[in-house]
Every structure is written in structure tokens, then in C-alpha cells.
Amino acid sequence: MTRLLRPASLALPLVALFLPGCGQKQEAAAPPPTVGVVTLTAEPVTLERDLPGRVAAVETSEVRPQVSGIVRRRLFEEGSLVQAGQVLYEIDDAPYRAALGTAQGNLARAQANIDATRLQAERYGGLVGINAVSKQEADNAAAAAQQARAEVMAQRAAVQAAEVNLGFTRIRAPISGRIGRSLYTPGALVQAGQAAPLATIQRLDRVYVDVTQSASELLNLRAALQGGDVSRTGSDSARVRLTLPNGASYPIEGRLQFSEVTVDQTTGTVTLRATFPNPGGLLLPGMYVRTSLVQGVRTRAVLAPQQGITHNPRGQAVALVVDGANKVEQRNVTIDRAIGNRWIVTSGLKAGDRLIVEGLLNLQPGATVRPAPPRQVTVAPKRDAKGA
Secondary structure, eight states, X not given: OHHHHHHHHHHHHHHHHHHHHHHHHHHHTOOOOEEEEEEOOEEEEEEEEEEEEEEEEEEXXXXXXXXXXXXXXXXXXXXXXXXTTOEEEEEOOHHHHHHHHHHHHHHHHHHHHHHHHHHHHHHHHHHGGGTSSOHHHHHHHHHHHHHHHHHHHHHHHHHHHHHXXXXXXXXXXXXXXXXXXXXXXXXXXXXXXXXXXSEEEEEEEEEEEEEEEEHHHHHHHHHHHHHTSEEOOSSGGGEXXXXXXXXXXXXXXXXXXXXXXXXXXXXXXXXXXXEEEOTTOOSOTTOXXXXXXXXXXXXXXXXXXGGGEEEOTTSOEEEEEEOTTSBEEEEEOEEEEEETTEEEEEESOOTTOEEEEEOOTTOOTTOBOEEEOOSSOOOOOOOOXXXX
16 A cells, blocks of 8 residues: 555656646747837928918008198098098198288299399499499398398298198098098097097008017027928928918918017017918908918928827827837937827937837837737828928
8 A cells, every 4th residue: 555655646746846837838928919010201391380470451551630720521431442642631721721822922022022132232233333332332232132032932932831731731641542430520620740540541452461480499490491401492481371260261372571680578489471462351450360381391301190109207208119129119209290190200210110109008118019000090191291
């Protein structure tokens, strides 16, 4: 009996040793997780920036009186189009007609006096040679004739001034455009140099749109242009598109005209001015709009799907890529702006990198994975890049 029990007692430790070994082989044989990857490429992208703007009239003129008086008539329809030189108001001109008559009478008297003094100066000039009159009397006569000629010039100027003032009683439009409401009615007293305008005329066949851009964005764009990352070729770099307050797109493109040379100290922004045709009068001064400004073309932009860019606890943008050994590598990246469902990546990723866009949950750097085409992530067609 004792000999039969020995083999059974020896078999128990062997089974105990064999069982742990089987578990280790099963764990080592577990396949690596499958992740969806996208191979990044570099492509040219037109860069745009969405910025707020305000519409301003190309020309604005506040109609004010240049002489004082009572408004006798208003000769325009409020809100209508007026032409430069068109009479808008008439001021009672009776006082100014009287002033013109007085000036004309003074001129006639001065002209009559000039003949008398001239003849006397000529006569005294001949008599002084034979000592018939003193030299002092001859000099006085010559001076009186010269003074009479100066008086005629002064009276002529007074007549011209009176004629100008009389003309100012008919207030004309200084520019062509659409005139607003009249702030004065017939019978109202107006004064030269008053602060309040009679009406305002604005030229609206073409308008300005003033756009504000931060100074930091402008500096980054200039640095990219100088570095060659962004180029401005052709006339597209000056194109501007508008979105109206109701969300509709303005059908006519504008052109960037100039950039302000100073930075606003309170906001840290620079003003850009674009010009837009406004044949239908749809754009009104003071209207708030959104502009899409073409800044240039990034010749080799790396576009990464937004699903593949996450943020670490510090708020930094990070991405997971698969290296040549199919191991996960974490990269810190810098993103510029969105283009469709992708980010423009300026650093951290390059063309040819395999970016993980699916299977990111619980994935750690250094892990071995099996890359495969993504099932849900699709790359959007190429379109212009717009800033947020």
C-alpha cells in the first residue's frame, strides 16, 4: 500500500507547477489593440480670417448754413438721391440783397471819385513845374488819386462778398448721394457755423467696411510671409467677402484697400479698410457685418483630423502617432486654425506621420498597436481655411 501512494504524491507538485505556466503563455499571446490611423499629407491651403467689421459711407457731408437767416423753403424729399450743386434750402435773402445794393452804390461812388482825383493830380503835376502850385499840394493830389483807386478795389471786394453771401441763401448739396431726414423746417432760424446740421448726405454706391484685427495676428501673419510659409500671389490676397447681420452672404466681393499704420492703445487692434460696391444700397452705414479676409496661401500645410488632437491636463494640444515599429508616440503640437473638420498643424506633426484618430481610449505611449484605416473618420474636401 505504501508503494502505491508514492507516485500520486509526486504528481501533485507537477500539476501545480504546470498550471501557472499555461496562464503566462495565454497572456503573452494576447494580440495588440487595433487603432485607426490617418497618414498626414502636406497641401496648399488658402488662409482666411473671419473678422468683425462696420460699414461706413465713402463720402459723408453734413449740410450746414453759411449765412444766418430764416429758412423759407425746403426743396428736396427726405431719403431721396440728390446731386452735387442741387438747391436744398432757401433762406430769406432780403437782407442780403439790400447789402449787395449798398455795396454796389459804394463802388459807384468810389469810381466817380477816382476820375476827379486823377484829373486833379494830373493838373497839379503840370502846374508844379511852373511853380503855380507848391510841390506839397501836387503830392497831396497824387496821393488822393492813389487812395481813390484803392477805395475802388475795396468796394469791388465788398460787392463780391455781398454777392457770395446772397448766393449762400440758396443752400446746395456739396456732394451727390442719399440725403437723410431734415432737422429744420421752413420758418426755422438758422445761423452760420451752427453745430447741428440741416441734413446729412451720404454716398452709398460704394461703401467702406472697417475691420479690426489683433496686432498679434498681424505680426504672426507677417512673420509667416517673411519665412515663406505663407505666400501672397495674384489678386486673391486682397479679396474680402461679407456676411450680413441676418446671416446671408453679400453677393459681391470687396477689395482690401489699406491697413492702419497705428495700433489702438485701448484694444490692441489694427484697422483694415475694404471697399465694396453697393449698387442696390443694401449696405448701410453703421451696419455690423462679418468679413472673410483672404490672408494668403500656406504652400505646405499639414492638416490633421480634429478627432486626433486632444489636450493634456495643462491645456496643451497633443497627438498620438504610430512610429515605424508600430509603437505609440505622443507629440506636443501647435495648431493654427480650423479648416472644415481638420486643424492646420504648424509644429509637432509632419507629412507622412500616422496619426491615431480611433481607439484612443486607455491608449498609452509606448504601447504596441496594429494600425488600420479608420472606420468613422473621413477627410473633408479641401476648402479655404477660416479663422475662428
